[in-house]
Amino acid sequence: MNKPKKMRGKFYFLIIATLIFILCIAVRIPRMDWVVRQMRGALNMACPLQISERTITPLNNTKHLLVSAYMDQRVNGFDVRIIGIFKRDSIQPLYCVFCCPGQLSNTTPATILQHSDNFGFPYVTTDVMCRIPQNCNATHVSLLTQPGGERVFNQTWLPIRNQKTKGKEEEKLQFNFTVCISNLFGGFNNVLQFAQTLEMYRLLGVNRVVIYNTSCGPDLDRLLQSYSQEGFVEMVPWPIDQHLNPSHSWLFSKSGGDVHYYGQLTTLNECIYRSMDRSRYVLLNDIDEIIMPYKHNNLMSLMEMLQQQHPNKGVFLIENHIFPKKPYEPKWGPVPIWRGVPGINILERIYKEEPDRNVYHPHKMIVRPRMVQQTSVHEVLSIFGQTFKVPPDVCRIIHSPISTPTERPLDQLQVDTRLRNFTAKLIPRVNTVLRRAGLLT
Incomplete structure (x- = not known):
């Protein structure tokens, strides 16, 4: 991608060097060290070449x-x-x-x-x-x-x-909320869930979604290109597989490879700094997770309350709640128009697993980016402020993975229909973006 700049830089350097050489001959300057100094000066004036x-x-x-x-x-x-x-x-x-x-x-x-x-x-x-x-x-x-x-x-x-x-004053920032999604790889093509999640975030007040893309399927690529043209999604190419042998897992002892989960830790940190000068808050989560307020109808109302109560906090930990693939609500079923769209329908999932808080339970985060120096996936590593764990009745993650390793009986699950409070606005929006991307007939 940077070849044209490289060639132009060399071309300009050769022109300058040639002109200096001609000048030396014209005025008969015997000292070649003067020529070298002038060539170095020309190089400095042209920095950076590449x-x-x-x-x-x-x-x-x-x-x-x-x-x-x-x-x-x-x-x-x-x-x-x-x-x-x-x-x-x-x-x-x-x-x-x-x-x-x-x-x-x-x-x-x-x-x-x-x-x-x-x-x-x-x-x-x-x-x-x-x-x-x-x-x-x-x-x-x-x-x-x-x-x-x-x-x-x-x-x-x-x-x-x-x-x-x-x-820079926070009031002058371009966005209130940016979501950082990392990383797409392996030809991921879960179009329906992607569209549902992005439109759900838009309803909650998110202004920008940054996605680091190693590879995705053709249908999802069409959807994301449409979002990029609109300006809601910022696609960041992430060709980590051209430089290293990235792992599909999070732990070296289980999977081997050169780097954790396609460089997820690096992209999360890069996204925080990319957003630092333009976004008041950054949400760090995966595409199958929605950070959902339960006592407010949007993220701004939630964060205004949390910041008023906890002004020195820069990181807000949001508890993860899994909504498994089975069982699902059979009466709901897929919206008929979505039957040919690849991916899962998260609106079918109304049963959630209650977390076991006696063991380590992961969280995802809403952060004030200018208070963070380094982050990991589930916690920050270095921060200028303090951390607050948000009570799950105030806000929690609706996590709808494609599959879950175990299947719990129905009496061990709880009903949670929070997503359906938004269906009257969500479904038409999803239809619109799918149709705009040419994914609905």
Whole structure:
């Protein structure tokens, strides 16, 4: 994707070098070191020559991968946070170099922070913290394995995002709620549940959904392209399988592979920083989960109450409740028009399992992104504020997995028809988006 930029950069460099050489001949300058200095100046003026437009960029001379760079001045002594995926047994000293307007900066030593959750996999989500030198209004950053020295022509640069985050008022943010979905892989084609969940979130007040896509089925791709054109969904390409052997599971000892669950931990962190400058709240959950308020009709009313009661809290843990595949409500049945649409109908599921709170029970989260430094799947790893566990009668997750490993008898389940409170608005909306994507006849 970045080949044209690379070729243009080399072309411009050759033109400048040729002009300098011609000038030297014309004025008969004998000192070739002057030519070298001018060529270096031309290179500096053109920095960066190669700007990565990829979501996963290999770091030269290492086994590591870089994802994105963000301005982050919340930690004293640092200005920029680079999110990456590093091989744990191959981490070596690194040095940050910045592109300032018209010149390259001096290198500064990087601080490398491995996230504490790696679930035994060889590769781990990693933050590289950099300090920008004085008098440098940095626009791009790169990492080197040696301090100082000559810059190689094929060095790849990352744009520094969130340049105006510091001091920005929450009231001016673009979105109130962003949902981060990670990750689509394996030709996933559960169209009906996807449409139902996204439209349910829209009814609850979500403004933006970010999805990291390794691969999905053709029908789901049509649906997501339609949502992207509308602007509700932001699709982030995530070709992790082109760089590593990603695991289909969360634990290395059970599945092997290079990285946890197609890099889920990295995408969740990347999504928080991607949303930090534009969204008041971020919801971290999977597509088969709906964070559902039970005492409010939308997420804003819920969060206004929770923030008023708990002003110092930056992370709100939402308890998971599973709605299994069987039994389901036979009288409801699928809406006839949906019979040919791939995927499950979550409106059939009105029976839920009561969690066993005597053992570890996972939660998902609503977070204030600018209070989070690092996150895992079910809890944050580093936070500036505090965490609050939301009572399940106030808000809980409606989790409708495609399948469940065990089937409980009916007398061990509870009836929960909360989703059906929204069907009068939900069903027409689902029909509209499916028809717009050409998935309904």
